[in-house]
Amino acid sequence: MLTYPQAQQILETAELIYSERTVAQTVHRMARDITQQLSQQQPLVLCVMGGAVVFTGHLLPQLHFPLDFDYLHLSRYNKQLQGGEIQWRVEPGESVKDRVVLVLDDILDQGLTLAAIRDKVLKNGARAFYSAVFAEKETSKPKPLQADFVGLIVPDRYVFGFGMDIHGAWRNLPAVYAVKD
Ligand SMILES: O=P(O)(O)OC[C@H]1O[C@H](OP(=O)(O)OP(=O)(O)O)[C@H](O)[C@@H]1O
Numbered sequence: 001m002l003t004y005p006q007a008q009q010i011l012e013t014a015e016l017i018y019s020e021r022t023v024a025q026t027v028h029r030m031a032r033d034i035t036q037q038l039s040q041q042q043p044l045v046l047c048v049m050g051g052a053v054v055f056t057g058h059l060l061p062q063l064h065f066p067l068d069f070d071y072l073h074l075s076r077y078n079k080q081l082q083g084g085e086i087q088w089r090v091e092p093g094e095s096v097k098d099r100v101v102l103v104l105d106d107i108l109d110q111g112l113t114l115a116a117i118r119d120k121v122l123k124n125g126a127r128a129f130y131s132a133v134f135a136e137k138e139t140s141k142p143k144p145l146q147a148d149f150v151g152l153i154v155p156d157r158y159v160f161g162f163g164m165d166i167h168g169a170w171r172n173l174p175a176v177y178a179v180k181d
């Protein structure tokens with residue numbers, strides 16, 4: 001865990017890349033697009049814990065149609081800045097069978113996490129798989145999948161805020177920051 005001064009120093013030296021206002025506008029636009037595409041499908045919406053919790057909390061009250069809600073839990077970064085093996089804590093269960101599933105995540109970086117989720121959801125019998133990511137990182141390497149709904153494009157730097165952590169800290173920030181190069 002970061003100490004209080006370490007967490008403060010990270011924020012003080014970081015660069016604000018998207019303001020709270022832009023974040024709110026982005027979630028609003030995504031809610032509109034998701035509504036257009038899925039409002040007749042009664043989707044099962046799955047929040048990917050823990051990064052997607054803030055995005056989910058802002059998005060769900062803007063989806064004015066019938067849906068069901070549940071969560072998944074897995075981790076690939078484990079509070080580090082580089083990803084490793086995927087560790088599942090809560091896998092998608094039988095509830096996805098025959099459902100249109102919409103997975104919500106905070107960030108699509110290399111795409112390994114979302115690809116692993118898609119594979120499990122489809123293997124467990126979902127009728128259709130959709131994904132919405134609040135942020136997508138511009139990576140040089142091609143990703144194994146594209147999200148159906150994308151919020152903000154972020155540079156190929158470590159970013160945090162609005163659910164995204166840095167060494168476990170600062171998920172609670174209302175805006176998006178990038179670590180200085
Ligand atoms: O596209 P990828 O390179 O696979 O990375 C994206 C994933 O990494 C983060 O999760 P993390 O493993 O940090 O767990 P967290 O949700 O608890 O932060 C983030 O929430 C995404 O789920």
Ligand code: HPA
Nearest residue numbers: 109157158159160164165
């Ligand atoms: O840049 C990032 N920030 C926070 N969490 C992440 N998970 C993958 N990439 C990132």
